[in-house]
Amino acid sequence: MAHDDAAVAGDTPDPVPQDTPFDEVSSHVVFRLRLAHEAVFRAFAQETNDPDLKPRVFSALSVIAQYPGISQSDLGAHIGRDKSTVTPLIAELIASGHVAREQGSSDRRSFHLTLTSLGHDLLHRQRQSARRHEARIAAAIGTSEAKAEFMRSLDRLIAVFG
Amino acid sequence: MAHDDAAVAGDTPDPVPQDTPFDEVSSHVVFRLRLAHEAVFRAFAQETNDPDLKPRVFSALSVIAQYPGISQSDLGAHIGRDKSTVTPLIAELIASGHVAREQGSSDRRSFHLTLTSLGHDLLHRQRQSARRHEARIAAAIGTSEAKAEFMRSLDRLIAVFG
DNA sequence: TATTGTTATACTCTATAACTATA
């Protein structure tokens, strides 16, 4: 915490107000985006006590469910991560029995990823948690329409700056 | 890249469309928020060739300019970081001559941070870069009004989940 | 030559805990 107002250089700064201060920094999208991302990310992980409910696990399971047989590189492209980042993630999901991997027959460099029944079960549970989380987000933002507009803005930022 | 449509488990997946795919994952705020944050953060750092234009540097300079004499702990509270994270940041800014530090006279545990003239100059330049960056964001989102609404949504998320 | 996946490595950003010195 800090001063209530600027330009005070004395010894004992006043405490800052607890509500959002009107800092210059707060007026920039990049900083609020960082804080909002951190907050939403944390809340997502806490949505259940399931230690497997990590966004990266959920995203991997979702993409594999949607594209059964997808390769690791393609999965990486879908979730915006390098293949070297995908490797340990998939290793973890194979070790936990949620994902199965089969070598390609026509191209033996690549693997085809599929969900096991355990993986489908986990995805099902994570979808429920994700649904609750999205509902909390909609409530925080205000309405479903406002949330949809928020999503559109995120999309435009990703499209322009991504 | 991956399949064009789901449930194809063949050997050679079709390439994924280059525009945003309608993945399940894309329909969740948490994932788009991550990608948008990464993209906007990267663009901010690239706004100029100035290697000092890091969001954390800009935020520290801004807060110190707004609250001259602020302590390191208070600064950390303003930018949402622990004091142990602030220590090396301030050390860097003192080493580069942008920030000055003076021990408190009434409470000698704490320090008072101020900007040097070099620090003011840097902040001035960073503000210009930040202004351009914010303008690009507004253009990406569409209008200033849409950006303002976007900011309000970010604020609500921070307030609810922070 | 190009690509898939693995590995080794390193970098960025961050926090927790233990510590010193003050209060």
Place this chain on the structure above:
DNA sequence: TATAGTTATAGAGTATAACAATA
């Protein structure tokens, strides 16, 4: 006891580059 700041350390999360196998 409590607080300001430092230090040591650790842990996410990620990418780059070199590599082997395959195309």
